[in-house]
Amino acid sequence: MEKIYIIGVGLIGGSLAKDLRGQYPEAYIFGIDTTPAHITEAIATGLIDDEGHLDAISEADLVVLSIPVDIAVEVLPTVLDQVGDHTLVIDMGSTKAAICKSVATHEKRRNFLACHPIAGTEFSGPSAAIEGLYKSKTNIICEVEKTSFKLQEKALELFRSIGMRIRYMDPISHDKHIAYVSHLSHISSFMLGKTIIDKEKNERDIFDMAGSGFASTVRLAKSNPTTWTSIFKENKENILETLEEYIANLEHFRELMRQEDFIGVHQEMKNTNHIKEILKGIE
Amino acid sequence: MEKIYIIGVGLIGGSLAKDLRGQYPEAYIFGIDTTPAHITEAIATGLIDDEGHLDAISEADLVVLSIPVDIAVEVLPTVLDQVGDHTLVIDMGSTKAAICKSVATHEKRRNFLACHPIAGTEFSGPSAAIEGLYKSKTNIICEVEKTSFKLQEKALELFRSIGMRIRYMDPISHDKHIAYVSHLSHISSFMLGKTIIDKEKNERDIFDMAGSGFASTVRLAKSNPTTWTSIFKENKENILETLEEYIANLEHFRELMRQEDFIGVHQEMKNTNHIKEILKGIE
Numbered sequence: 001m002e003k004i005y006i007i008g009v010g011l012i013g014g015s016l017a018k019d020l021r022g023q024y025p026e027a028y029i030f031g032i033d034t035t036p037a038h039i040t041e042a043i044a045t046g047l048i049d050d051e052g053h054l055d056a057i058s059e060a061d062l063v064v065l066s067i068p069v070d071i072a073v074e075v076l077p078t079v080l081d082q083v084g085d086h087t088l089v090i091d092m093g094s095t096k097a098a099i100c101k102s103v104a105t106h107e108k109r110r111n112f113l114a115c116h117p118i119a120g121t122e123f124s125g126p127s128a129a130i131e132g133l134y135k136s137k138t139n140i141i142c143e144v145e146k147t148s149f150k151l152q153e154k155a156l157e158l159f160r161s162i163g164m165r166i167r168y169m170d171p172i173s174h175d176k177h178i179a180y181v182s183h184l185s186h187i188s189s190f191m192l193g194k195t196i197i198d199k200e201k202n203e204r205d206i207f208d209m210a211g212s213g214f215a216s217t218v219r220l221a222k223s224n225p226t227t228w229t230s231i232f233k234e235n236k237e238n239i240l241e242t243l244e245e246y247i248a249n250l251e252h253f254r255e256l257m258r259q260e261d262f263i264g265v266h267q268e269m270k271n272t273n274h275i276k277e278i279l280k281g282i283e
Numbered sequence: 284m285e286k287i288y289i290i291g292v293g294l295i296g297g298s299l300a301k302d303l304r305g306q307y308p309e310a311y312i313f314g315i316d317t318t319p320a321h322i323t324e325a326i327a328t329g330l331i332d333d334e335g336h337l338d339a340i341s342e343a344d345l346v347v348l349s350i351p352v353d354i355a356v357e358v359l360p361t362v363l364d365q366v367g368d369h370t371l372v373i374d375m376g377s378t379k380a381a382i383c384k385s386v387a388t389h390e391k392r393r394n395f396l397a398c399h400p401i402a403g404t405e406f407s408g409p410s411a412a413i414e415g416l417y418k419s420k421t422n423i424i425c426e427v428e429k430t431s432f433k434l435q436e437k438a439l440e441l442f443r444s445i446g447m448r449i450r451y452m453d454p455i456s457h458d459k460h461i462a463y464v465s466h467l468s469h470i471s472s473f474m475l476g477k478t479i480i481d482k483e484k485n486e487r488d489i490f491d492m493a494g495s496g497f498a499s500t501v502r503l504a505k506s507n508p509t510t511w512t513s514i515f516k517e518n519k520e521n522i523l524e525t526l527e528e529y530i531a532n533l534e535h536f537r538e539l540m541r542q543e544d545f546i547g548v549h550q551e552m553k554n555t556n557h558i559k560e561i562l563k564g565i566e
Binding site: 118119120122137138140167174177178180181182184185186187188189190191192193194195196197198199200206207208209210211213214215216217218219220221222223225226228229232233236239240242243244245246247249250251253254257258260262265266268269270271272273274275276278279 | 401402403405420421423450457460461463464465467468469470471472473474475476477478479480481482483489490491492493494496497498499500501502503504505506508509511512515516519522523525526527528529530532533534536537540541543545548549551552553554555556557558559561562
């Protein structure tokens with residue numbers, strides 16, 4: 001691994017750069033980013049060695065796409081147009097159907113591996129990059145059979161070296177299920193934050209009353225709006241379905257409360273309590 | 284402080300017992316609980332010294348009510364009926380209007396101090412008790428002027444000794460604001476957990492896709508249903524108001540998504556992002 005290009009030097013790309021630096025000390029890491037300050041900061045902090053340019057990408061051993069998913073869909077075909085035979089291109093996006101479709105008939109399709117590492121924090125930008133972010137995390141790989149065997153091997157070795165475990169899934173199923181276990185949580189959290197800020201905007205002292213439970217529930221409302229708008233755009237249909245169900249469940253709970261059916265209220269919570277078992281191993 | 288009675292030896296009462304043990308090593312701690320196993324466990328683990336009985340409570344220096352709020356409203360007048368002149372009675376409940384009202388005209392009203400320590404975890408029972416749970420946490424005291432000056436002093440000394448900071452508030456305002464910053468979070472979390480469990484019940488592998496963001500958002504869905512049913516019952520009107528607003532915000536977000544107004548979606552998230560500043564100091 002001699003030349004690595006990271007397109008999008010933020011939390012996701014920057015954290016991967018840190019881990020790659022440890023595993024491939026001989027590699028020269030180029031960064032590409034539409035925000036010039038990200039490049040300056042990433043060079044200054046040693047995340048990357050230099051700014052890179054798309055037209056030089058043919059010589060790359062590895063190209064990592066870690067940009068908002070709606071932009072990645074536009075950029076990936078252009079990247080594939082220019083890569084060399086030995087170049088592995090991976091993406092790190094939270095939706096997979098659109099990106100797989102964008103290069104389905106591309107002549108260099110076999111250079112690309114579609115990935116979704118389930119890792120991140122609510123922070124963003126190069127300063128949010130963390131060494132070891134991917135350790136013991138799941139990486140969901142889609143359409144593995146469409147990537148050349150040699151480049152699959154190269155990618156798996158890379159993921160193994162940074163401590164990730166691998167799951168395989170088709171992109172349609174990925175987008176459907178991830179809407180439930182990730183995308184909906186973000187909407188729930190953002191709207192909870194909004195509800196409280198709207199109500200309490202003139203009463204800042206009120207937040208003295210908030211405890212760690214509140215902080216935990218609205219944590220995701222700190223997330224980057226650009227990243228998440230692109231995800232919501234790309235996975236609109238699945239997310240609308242989960243949102244319908246969530247609102248229906250809240251309305252049902254409201255009805256139980258209105259009718260003072262507290263046996264029903266208790267039952268709703270008791271039925272959901274076994275989330276304890278499900279969460280074991282995630283936290 | 285010679286004799287302490289803890290009524291309700293769970294997470295809240297048990298954690299306080301641990302801290303009191305450290306601060307008042309000479310005190311003998313009695314526990315009262317309707318679940319016999321809680322008493323056995325609390326004695327075995329040294330949380331309490333012995334089982335206590337309500338009819339012996341006149342000799343207590345301190346009585347702590349840490350039981351579900353709808354039960355506390357029933358029990359408090361009976362406790363006050365029996366206390367001695369020097370007995371301080373505090374409650375630890377998450378709603379304050381009903382309990383204050385329940386003893387408003389009680390002849391021993393001045394023995395009681397209404398408290399809400401903003402502390403806890405999603406676990407319950409004596410085994411969930413944690414030493415230092417209350418350290419650096421806020422304790423909201425309601426109607427302080429209705430407690431005798433001497434017993435106020437005793438209570439403040441106690442709270443200071445276990446590291447709590449004090450805020451004063453009237454019980455009506457307390458219940459209104461706490462619905463936003465605590466009670467609504469629990470409903471949001473429980474219903475999020477329900478939505479996902481309902482959908483994914485036959486696909487356990489799907490939870491492999493869940494990350495720490497999901498875990499954080501549904502953490503409160505592990506909470507004790509009995510504790511929370513009692514809170515929802517006591518604070519019904521305020522909670523219904525917050526729930527209305529939360530559902531309206533989610534519906535508005537759904538409409539923006541349906542209309543593919545992603546500038547609007549972005550704006551909604553951007554406006555809520557300053558929750559970052561609000562959360563500083565809570566987490």
